[in-house]
Amino acid sequence: MPSFKTLDDLDDGQRVLVRLDLNSPVEDGVVQDNRRFDRHAETVRELADRDFAVALMAHQGRPGGDDFVSLEQHAEILSDHVDHPVEFVADTFGEAALSAIDDLDGGDVLLLENTRMCDEELPEEEPSVKADTEFVTTLAPEFDAYVNDAYSAAHRSHASLVGFPLALPAYAGRVMETEYEANSAIAEREFDGPVTMVVGGTKATDVIDVMTALGDKVDDFLLGGIAGELFLRADGVPVGRDLEGMDLFDDQWAANRETIESLLDERRDQITLALDLAYEDEDDERAEIEVGDIEEKDRAFLDVGSNTVSEYAAYIEDSDAVFVKGALGLFEDERFADGTVGVLEAISETDCFSVVGGGDTSRAIELYGMSEDDFGHVSIAGGAYIRALTGERLVGVEVLQDQR
Known part of the structure; x- marks a missing residue:
């Protein structure tokens, strides 16, 4: 049973204020469609079908950024996903917004x-x-209830996320409900067999925090990405050369060296490092080299490599639960997608509980033609x-739980 009220606890036909997270990439002023629209469409569609009068809130970018744009395009994209009209008003809580809210009937979405x-905010x-x-005291009186579906923003203590639950009866939308249940599983569920975590990405601190917090919950950590190379460096392998114009290794190494070396020493039996690595050769093709054959830090x-993928797949096949945080390589380039895609394919073919998330990692599923249905949960x-993995505070969840 969820630790907060959900749409199942909300009587039909009311006036509801709903917070989504539709924050999306913007290219040349054009908002890009993505899985967030599709996920949130489930909540919006259900509310409209249940005759709620629905007003939606969301954010896009930050002031001063190139992606800080109006939500007018978001309304059009969301409407396509919901298969229901989503009207837009270029106002948040002023007279134009209040007038548009007042005009809402059951089944309308704004x-x-x-x-x-x-x-x-x-x-x-x-x-x-x-x-x-x-912002809150003006909008709240216009509604019977507040629904937060923006789990991906739940770590932010912003007005639209944490202010309204103190002013209105508050409920979790379907995205909030499913994300919370899946992402909390590693801390709250008991598994019969081995628990494996695939950890990669570009941020060493994320990997360090996850490994520190979950050391007693995870049997095997399989490392890759930038973080994996930093652990290899701590193991004496001369790797971690930045591409021109990038600085992903040396600064992180200087800031985290002692912690990485300590983790590697203390959790050696839980940590599995890459056996081989892939690079771009003189012909711009993928080439691989065994870790033991790397003699100097002369390439990115x-x-x-393929041997690493095979070894990681063997761990996954024996696991009762697998969690993924971060990519194992530059999967956006098809030449260097083998690690990330190979691990994801192994998970999809294994009868285990699985959660895939962290940055853009889940995007590889769609990019390489895999089905989300083959995974327990794909987080946005x-x-x-x-x-959630490291047990840090999620204030947007806490304010919902306080109303339970």
């Missing part, structure tokens, strides 16, 4: 303007402070996923 265009403050903002490595959360 998207309000970018919440981050409100001065009171962004500063990280306690929920009680956010609940007292003009962009993926784990980044920062919130990491915090």
